Amino acid sequence: MLRRTVLSALVAVLALVVPATAADTPGVTATEIKIGNTNPYSGPASAYGTIGKVIGAYFKKVNDEGGVNGRKINYISYDDAYSPPKTVEMVRKLVEQDQVAALFQTLGTPTNSAIHKYMNQQKVPHLFVATGATKWNDPKNFPWTMGWQPNYQTEGRIYAQYIMKNFPDAKIGILYQNDDYGKDYRKGLHDGLGEANAKKMIVMEQTYEVTDPTIDSQIVNLKNSGANVFFNVTIPKFAVQAIKKAHDIGWKPAHFLNNVSSSLATVLKPAGVEASRGLITALYMKEITDPQWKNDKGYQDWVAFMKKYYPEGALDDQSNAFGYTVAQAMVQVLKQCGNDLSRENILNQAENLKNVEFPLLLPGIKVNTSATDHAPLEQEQLAKFDGERWGLFGELYDAAKK
Amino acid sequence: MTARAGALGLAAALAVALALPFVVSNFRLFQFTQVGVYAIALLGLNVLTGYNGQISLGHGAFYALGAYTTAILIDHWNVPYPLTIIAAGVLCLVAGFLFGIPALRLEGLYLALATFALALAIPQILKYFEHWTGGSQGIVLSKPAPPWGMKASPDQWLYYFTLAVLVILFVLARNLLAGRTGRAIVAIRDNPIAAQAMGVNTALYKSLTFGVSAAYTGVAGALSAIVIAFVAPDAFNVFLSITFLTGVVIGGLASISGAIFGALFIQFVPNWAQDISKAAPWAIYGVFLIGFMYVMPFGIAGALRRVAARAARRGTAARA
Numbered sequence: 001m002l003r004r005t006v007l008s009a010l011v012a013v014l015a016l017v018v019p020a021t022a023a024d025t026p027g028v029t030a031t032e033i034k035i036g037n038t039n040p041y042s043g044p045a046s047a048y049g050t051i052g053k054v055i056g057a058y059f060k061k062v063n064d065e066g067g068v069n070g071r072k073i074n075y076i077s078y079d080d081a082y083s084p085p086k087t088v089e090m091v092r093k094l095v096e097q098d099q100v101a102a103l104f105q106t107l108g109t110p111t112n113s114a115i116h117k118y119m120n121q122q123k124v125p126h127l128f129v130a131t132g133a134t135k136w137n138d139p140k141n142f143p144w145t146m147g148w149q150p151n152y153q154t155e156g157r158i159y160a161q162y163i164m165k166n167f168p169d170a171k172i173g174i175l176y177q178n179d180d181y182g183k184d185y186r187k188g189l190h191d192g193l194g195e196a197n198a199k200k201m202i203v204m205e206q207t208y209e210v211t212d213p214t215i216d217s218q219i220v221n222l223k224n225s226g227a228n229v230f231f232n233v234t235i236p237k238f239a240v241q242a243i244k245k246a247h248d249i250g251w252k253p254a255h256f257l258n259n260v261s262s263s264l265a266t267v268l269k270p271a272g273v274e275a276s277r278g279l280i281t282a283l284y285m286k287e288i289t290d291p292q293w294k295n296d297k298g299y300q301d302w303v304a305f306m307k308k309y310y311p312e313g314a315l316d317d318q319s320n321a322f323g324y325t326v327a328q329a330m331v332q333v334l335k336q337c338g339n340d341l342s343r344e345n346i347l348n349q350a351e352n353l354k355n356v357e358f359p360l361l362l363p364g365i366k367v368n369t370s371a372t373d374h375a376p377l378e379q380e381q382l383a384k385f386d387g388e389r390w391g392l393f394g395e396l397y398d399a400a401k402k
Numbered sequence: 403m404t405a406r407a408g409a410l411g412l413a414a415a416l417a418v419a420l421a422l423p424f425v426v427s428n429f430r431l432f433q434f435t436q437v438g439v440y441a442i443a444l445l446g447l448n449v450l451t452g453y454n455g456q457i458s459l460g461h462g463a464f465y466a467l468g469a470y471t472t473a474i475l476i477d478h479w480n481v482p483y484p485l486t487i488i489a490a491g492v493l494c495l496v497a498g499f500l501f502g503i504p505a506l507r508l509e510g511l512y513l514a515l516a517t518f519a520l521a522l523a524i525p526q527i528l529k530y531f532e533h534w535t536g537g538s539q540g541i542v543l544s545k546p547a548p549p550w551g552m553k554a555s556p557d558q559w560l561y562y563f564t565l566a567v568l569v570i571l572f573v574l575a576r577n578l579l580a581g582r583t584g585r586a587i588v589a590i591r592d593n594p595i596a597a598q599a600m601g602v603n604t605a606l607y608k609s610l611t612f613g614v615s616a617a618y619t620g621v622a623g624a625l626s627a628i629v630i631a632f633v634a635p636d637a638f639n640v641f642l643s644i645t646f647l648t649g650v651v652i653g654g655l656a657s658i659s660g661a662i663f664g665a666l667f668i669q670f671v672p673n674w675a676q677d678i679s680k681a682a683p684w685a686i687y688g689v690f691l692i693g694f695m696y697v698m699p700f701g702i703a704g705a706l707r708r709v710a711a712r713a714a715r716r717g718t719a720a721r722a
Contacts, residue, residue: 084540113539113542113634114542117631179538209526211526
């Protein structure tokens, strides 16, 4: 009895104390929490700007439903035009002037590189950055920064494992974009094969520049090299060309297509269903243009959300599913924070996601983080295109377990 | 009268600039430091375009060259940052001079296109020399701390540092343009044949002007690398070069003070546009641009000069 009174007294005291400490946390009041973001709404990467918009739409939905623990999310997103100096300026505005509690989903590798040090000096959470580079998972040196999606090297390693197991006599031809993105995939494949296997198996590597008009000659070269496995690291425009050209010249390798170009609407259908049959990719999200998810509840909820809160957003753009999902992760972190929205606790809770599932992730894929693991998504599953849908097969690959 | 007004205005502007760190936040100060950096770049472009009549759509390339010179010298060899700025200036002077020689054959729009090619090429070239430039990942630098145990924030120190460089370069430009060289540069713009007849070596002067212009822009780029503490190819796209030209024209062609006004414009107007409308900031920016050009066809500096001249005329009329 006594213990219970003491306990309830403690609870009462805590209840009094906690809002008082919450009051002097930057970006947080009794009714709102400020979350900052930058996105390329203009400039060369503006196609990604839809991610920033769909996140705003999702927070609006959360606010309409009462917010998180009684607080509304005040989402402030500025245009940085994918220019690192502009990112620095806008992020300093968010941190120093707008006084946001945390930065979330800032988009781009060079743009995030420009603010990486600053965020960690200021000790402001820099969460779930929108880039596939590997460097964001470095909690020892950059404890306030955290990535989100599986990185390109991980995916490259997944293909390598599959190839070694199923095609021991593979002669691999690689086509990759000549920049960090392409090189990361290439490195993942090389690392996954191991030095000896890479030397033995890889018979040709071809590159292209993002400004090239066509990659036809690269495909012809790859065919002539005698490769029977094709690792295709291209963005959608070139993926369409590669799939078509390989089909047209009668080259029929085991064709591994990177996740970047796994959209049915923008890649496989334009390339031709016949030509695309048999492609293999690695997925971690439900491909929203794939008919197998038509009756999936997660997909239907997303469509309903899009129609109500972001009607101008395209329903065949995977970026809109991506932004929706990562916004759900941010809300999860805020929920876990309870009433303590100090920057320390926001980071602690972001590091404390345990087996969280989101409706648009593939079934079984879970988000896990810790103080030493700043890579939330590390699982992917292989899928083969059967002419109509991506047929998932095999087990989930987990990079964290390797 | 106008001369005295001009001197007064200059003193007032300098006083405001010196006092700024005591009244504004570090973030605002950072923005004004960027204004200073842009002003140096715009002055460089103005020497070329405003005074000498050569249009460049590629000054972002020299800005990038300056920025990368500084970044690479600091990153690979730990060179003290003030020295890297001098190195960047000298390198861009040479590069600009060399580019100026073939550019002699090109006039007006053709030169604009040739320089445009430079702006288009530079991000790719930077990615190509990955060992030095860090490819598209860029190079991360550290912000310099204030020297001599000064009790200032790094932002305050960088602001004063930039201001000092700006004042030195503006005085140098003024001396260059007010003298014999300046008259030759302007004469080439107004009538190249007459200039040649008067004994001006047009080829040499044009290339030299290109070199000086590039050097200024290169110094600005070097400062930007220090202020931002990061360089990457994406920072130096074609749009940067266009922004510089916009700044020069809005600020006022063939005007030294115009560089400051232009820099204020390109720094703050896009931000205001974003504050006014998140949905269509560039449309708002466009409205600003057209508005400025319509109201002040000779740029902000030109409009101020006109107002001052009118006031002076009224003053003499009243006395007479």
